[in-house]
Amino acid sequence: MASGLFQWLLDLFCCRSYCCDCCLEKNEDVFPQRRYKYTYVYAGRHRTYSETSSRASSTSESRRSSASSTLSNNIAGSSVDRRGNSSSAPVIDMRPIEFWPAGATNKESVQPRSRANRLMGTSGVDVRKFQPRLYEVDENEDDDMTDEEKVAKYKLGQLYFNFHYNLIHSVFIVTVREARNLPFPMIGDETRQDFAHSNPYVKVCLLPDQKSAKQTSVKPKTQNPEFNETFKFEIPFLEVQRRMLLLSLQDYDKFSRHCVIGQVILPLENYDLLKVSNVWKPLQPSAQLSPDRGDVLLSINYLPSAGRLNVDVIKANQLLQTDIIGGCDPFVKVQMVVGTRLVKSKKTSCKKNTIDPVFNESVSFNVTPDVLDDVSLVVTVWDYNCKSRDDFVGRFVLGRHPTGAQETAHWERLQASHRSPVAQWHTLKSRSDCDQCSLASVAASTRGVNKKTNKQEDISLRNN
Incomplete structure (x- = not known):
């Protein structure tokens, strides 16, 4: 008796035989599909209904046609009594979402902009009027040539x-x-x-x-x-x-x-x-008009307690060839300049017939801590000639009057780490380039010219 009464009440209040979870459990053998839950707004209330997605074409088509017809009728303004009519469906609220308090005068509906408005920038310029060909980068013409x-x-x-x-x-x-x-x-x-x-x-x-x-x-x-x-x-x-x-x-x-x-x-x-x-x-043209003069690996170390500046000439790489036969016979001369005055010069041994010499030789200079800031080291690579004067290969300057950013960074590392050797590669430059940016290079070049002039004068006096 109780079960019959419960079944009669269930048939009276349920709109469909599969709208509730209880009905679905009873009809699992008839509708073994996946469940989905939807939230509708009806008469100012929110209710959640569970529906299933059927792969059977007849069931899905009948359900879609019923829902679409019911939805069109509800949007048109027809009042639907859900409990009285089992074929009706709740009304979906399509009103814009509002984030403004009640009673506000300036209300603005938050909705996506149209496609035409999205193409308009903040400055009011329509991006559809841009011409992409005006911003194209021309490719290298040589890539298309045979x-x-x-x-x-x-x-x-x-x-x-x-x-x-x-x-x-x-x-x-x-x-x-x-x-x-x-x-x-x-x-x-x-x-x-x-x-x-x-x-x-x-x-x-x-x-x-x-x-x-x-x-x-x-x-x-x-x-x-x-x-x-x-x-x-x-x-x-x-x-x-x-x-x-x-x-x-x-x-x-x-x-x-x-x-x-x-x-x-x-x-x-x-x-x-x-x-x-x-x-x-x-062969294609090169942006480099003249070849490189080579690189030198140099290590410097300062001992403030002993007042000694050690310069280690380790090796050189790809020196500019000055002899057409036999390559190059390089040696390195290191000159210490205090201010603009040349104080001391020392040089390494000569390496025969190579443009990649390995020296591993050290020279040292007596430098007190108060003079270190005014010291410049002029490092010059020469090619030795026994029957004529030596050929200039390249030069760079460290210290007070450097010849570039590499030399400046190397000297700053030396001052920041006393008693520790600091090694770095340096690119050789021409004599004119060094003289333009370093007074120490000018002092070293002038001293060399003066010594040659004095030797020529001594030879002329002896002959007379």
């Missing part, structure tokens, strides 16, 4: 080389074979003294590391040099794939500065490095 077109355009000749990676020894091997049809010196520089032929050589490095560069020998007086020289770079395989191979073909001149004829830059990621790649590439 090798034959580059040879005809630049007329700098071609370079033949091959390269591969040896996995067994973990080395990258580059062989420079030959170059063809190089331009004559008068085409690139009319001030050169040798207008007949070039004296070419090739520098090889893996960008961005230029300190481990390699260099071929100089081939005198030829526009079609044959090098056939092999160079090895110890570098991991994964690292070499991210590097770029740079081959710079340069022209040696004994009586003038060297000049860069052309260069080839090759991204190694585009090649199979496990196979030998034989490449002919046209």
Whole structure:
């Protein structure tokens, strides 16, 4: 009796046989679908109803058609008695959400802006009127040119080389074979003294590391040099794939500065490095008009208690070649300048026939702590000649009158860490560049000129 009464009340108040959780538990075998809960607003009250999503087309279509028809009727303003009509559905409140207190005069509905308003900036400029072609960056025209077109355009000749990676020894091997049809010196520089032929050589490095560069020998007086020289770079395989191979073909001149004829830059990621790649590439102009003079690794240490400044000349790398045969015979001269007065000069031993010398020699100067701030160290690399005067290779200045940011940083590190050696690489500069920015370089150059003048005067007096 009680169960029958409960079933009669349930059928009376339930709008559908699957609207409540209790009905769903009873009809699980009929509607074994996933349940969803929806919240509707009806007569100012919130109620939650559970519905199921059926994959059966007939059930879902009938339910959607019933809901859409009921919703349209409710929006049109028809009053629905949910308990009296089992086919009706609650009304969904579509009014804008308001965050303003009751009684406020300036109310603004919070709704998404239209697409046209979103395209308008805060300044009122419509981004749809922008012209993208006005902001495009032009790509390099050389990327669209073939090798034959580059040879005809630049007329700098071609370079033949091959390269591969040896996995067994973990080395990258580059062989420079030959170059063809190089331009004559008068085409690139009319001030050169040798207008007949070039004296070419090739520098090889893996960008961005230029300190481990390699260099071929100089081939005198030829526009079609044959090098056939092999160079090895110890570098991991994964690292070499991210590097770029740079081959710079340069022209040696004994009586003038060297000049860069052309260069080839090759991204190694585009090649199979496990196979030998034989490449002919046209030489292209380089932004570097003159080659580098090399780098020097220098270590300095100051002992305030002993009043001694120690300078360790460790090694040099890729020095500018001053002899067409035999490379270079470098030595380093270190001069101490206090203010603008040259006080002391010392030099290392000479290393024969190399552009990558290793010195590991130390020179020291007596410097009191109160004079240290006025001290400048002029470091100059020379090429020794037994039958003529030495050739200038490069220079840099540390201390009171430095020649650049690298030298300034090195001297500041020395002052911040007494009794500890501080080592750093320095790039060599020309004499004129150092004289323009350093009074200490001018003092060292003037002292050298005065000494030569005094020697010439002494020789003339003896002859008389």
